[in-house]
Amino acid sequence: MLVGLGLAISFGLMNVTNLAHGEFVTVGAFAVYFVQSMGGSFWLGLVAAPIAGAVIGCILEFAIIRHLYSRPVSTVLATWGVSLILQQGLELIFGLGAKPVTPPIEGTLDLFFTVYPAYRLILIGIAMLTLLGVILLISRTSFGLDIRTVIQNREMAEGVGINTRRTYAIAFTFGAAIAGLLLMHMAFDSGWTTILLGAAAIVPALATRWRVYPVLGWISVGAVIAVLGRVAFDPTIVGAGFLSTTPVFNWLLPGYGVPALAFGFAAWQLARTTNGRPRLAMEAAAALFALLTLAILVRHAMHGGVIDTGAMTLAEQSIYTLIAIGAGAILVAIDMRSPSSVLRYGSMAIGVISVGFIVIRHFVVLNPLFTDESTGRIPVFNLLFLAYLLPAVAAGGLALYARDKRPKWYAQMLAVVAAALAFAYATLSVRRLFKGEFIGLWSGLGQLETYTYSALWLVIGVALLSAGVWLKSQVLRIASAALIAIAVLKVFIFDMSELEGVLRALSFIGLGAVLIGIGLFYQRLLTRAAKENG
Template identity: 55%
Template structure:
């Protein structure tokens, strides 16, 4: 095994050297460019006056991305410049910088690192340290194989060897390191010797415990812990890598030492002390990698304990995680980070604020164990949920107390919502005891009340609201982006938690707990919004900032969400639907007293919520409770009142300067009106039943008439008060109606294919409402749209009307010959076939005359198409299917009509040649929209 490790190490070193050799040429050329740039800077140093004049330009360019050559030059200059002495207060994070003597650039040492320095000063150090460690291992192995020494002597010599390595590291550090360059700080020889000594001591202690059993678990644990902590302490002298070694040893110690009675308290106390030691050293030396690894290690230990224990105690891991979060806020108060965070603005800068690695790791590695605790909530003690809530609340507090802790705030909110979702899924299949059969002993079953779940999650949501207040009070003006984050979280988290709690653990009939919680939350957020509006917008101290006060407006939206929660908890059915719309309308009317931009948007939100409730339950009160009286039933107020309020709101906002909410309300009001009419019609046409059955032709015809009429109404509104909603909404309605005609009237619901009876009356039958009335409606809307809508849209309406009229005439002929039922299985009679030709030609002639009188080219083209169909029908069908006089009359009539049409067109063309006129009507040449 050892030989395999050595072989792998040699292969890795050869590969790295080969890769390094390929980059030598590029490195040397780049270093030469750096030297030339440094010489040029040394020659052309600016005078003090020039430095002052160029200060502003330097500030403006400091955020510009630098090229690789400039970065390398900057790093080389910083490495050669005198190092300022920095004195920091670890407890408060305030730094005192003592400037060192300023040397002239010409006097600075100009050194560069080449391939020789890489291979001679860096790699041998760490490889030598590894070789020393392997040498100690091979020495012990040889003594064992040769039987030279006993176990006690071997362990003693191993311990002495480890101590000698530690001493050698300290001697080299004191004597040789003062003359070493700072560039080799990550390849210090003392650090390598110290690391080898620490590994040797750790191996000797574990061998004494695990192999030879000279010491017990307690002694082994204490000794391993002492060596680990000593290694962490020595890292202050030898660098971050040694701190990582001490951290690794500390994290492995509990796993290496086994005991018959595991003690969770001792485990997490030790892990907490390890974390504190690592972060103290890291804060002193400004390391960020080792603290991140410490967060990950302790978090994984917490996950392993909670997931792997048969009966776990949530208190030790919860306290350890809380100590980690609180310690992060203490060790990294961010005075050095807050200065840079305030200087850089924008969402990207907010999400990437240092120390990013520490903040991300602490947030993720405390959320994961907390979620695992919730997963085992049903098996654990009653304090599991309280431990989870305490962890999430502490993490959120870290996000509210540090302006660089945006990720803890976001992840705490996400973790809280995930936690209650997991809890709800755990109890998703729970059956209340009231519906279960009584136990055999006759005693009443104990009902589950979910008091702990409701209490924990409602309190957790309230904590987010309080933390949001605290953040906005401290940092609102200095941190506009982060303020928006907290203004969103402080209503979103409590409302989400309360809604999930109400739906899963509450009384869906009437729940006073959740209802009063929503009422109180809404009042508090509304008062907070008023407080923010009174204090002014998001303008920063330098006078810059967004024009919209987003935090205050988000709190207005949060108050609406709280009141909506209250309505859902205290009411149900149609009452909730109507009151939600009334609530949104009340916010809209509040604009007369408070000119808050978010108020009209709440009416739009209320209308969308009403749509959602309708999609969930179209009957609003349940299908069994819905009356069968047409129109005058629960659907009229349930749909009508929200629609009426939406229409009034759109009218009140007709002159609103915010065109977005104005257009949105116009669209929602239009959609609500169309939906209300459609639902009332379906209820009336289906005997008071609202279900998913396929509508009949009569019902679908009403929908088509409503949609076409709706298109005309929107067009009229657009002409009176131009609006893109009315303009495009009218055309969308026309297109939807046309699609219905092409798919349903022509094929799916056509009585010829469906076999539906058309009725006993000759004219007032199903064909009238199914085809003639929609055809007339299409014709009127097309005529009204001439010159007001694009020509293709007008042509679409005209063609749809013509097709419906053609179908009415054709199907009426079939009904005349076949009776009420005109299904296709009846075939065709000869008289029926001849009548089709006569009717089609008459319709063609009528369209030609009408198109000539109105100067409508579209009607004349429709006439030509219909006559062409008649010609094809006569030559292909009548010739083969008709006999006797009917065949002759068919061809004679066709010939006479065609000659008459030709004579008609010849006279028109002669007249136009004598009196030139526009090729078509104004409507045909216009394609603009009003």
């Protein structure tokens, strides 16, 4: 929350993307370590931390930031450079490795079935008091009035006599001081940190009911950034050694789920008050953490309670694909009820990512035809059903649903992928019928199996043609033509050389019958179209 608060002040007020903000946190942490190593107390270090952050922030603002206020891209590059310098400078001064900081209070408390160190409760209290103090500063003081005026209109603020340069300098220094106060490394081993950071996004969003200050929305966005940093540091939330192996009902559910719900509520609240970019950012964060919640729980359940080891299987990837397609459909539905550019482009991005995973992982990397992975012993409800048929139905359903709600290319892309998945399911099922549980390509092909593929592909081609005509989908009709062309080539090139006797004759007879049927079918369509036009 404090990380978000500091970022909100610098970005929300000055539109400065400070990539060195994390280093201000590190400076504060090392300030506490330095004070304790010199014989001082933790509380003295707690005073030194924001002072160290403020000094670094003031120097940075005076030497670099104030010259780049109207050049956001240059600010990103400059603060990135400062980040690198601070990182290496701290490494040169203090060396590598973790540095011990002695907590001010020993002992633990039992809260909600979790042993919680007492000193972390103090840090939480400090964070809440800091947030309350900043809100009061912005809403109840003359300096806060200056900040709000500069946010709304910098030129007008200068016209009424407000020293915007001084306001910027104080605000940036204040944000750096808050970062120095954070000492987040002391809370990185507790699941409650993530939950409370996520829930903290609700507080400034709710505050907009009484005071419509844009900076409050950015404080909520800052909480999102803090939670992202927290889960990036430790995806298990409480540490791999303390994470329960119980599926679903473990620390992962509240660790990812509570932030998702909090971000969604904050987005809903901001949409009714300040609106603008913070609301869009919170919508994106809510969607992201909802997907992360489902994905991380699946990973945990399918790997025996361990989420950071083990190769991904086709079954696991299939569940991720189904989750992504379902999420895309949900975002489309929400966007239709409450239009938002984040939901619109987010739903399409998820669809494109899903298609990418299907093409790369379902068809190539994890395809049991190439990996010889077991497809299961059950005849129908097996790995092929999960990995190919269900995603085919999901992608096809999303293509139909998004047909009039998203660009034409998006629905066509999903339709093609659905057809390809259905084709793969049918083909691999035939392979499984002949080979059993393991269908690796190197086990060879029999004559009857070879003939069955030709017949199957021709039937699928006719089915795609019928679906394309019924749904008035040019993409499906083109897909049917491509598949029938492949079947024709297979019959003339492969079947002619590999098949013998009756199977060879049946292959050509079936091909001829399909071609005759297609010709008659199209002739009927053309006759009907001529009558309608006449």
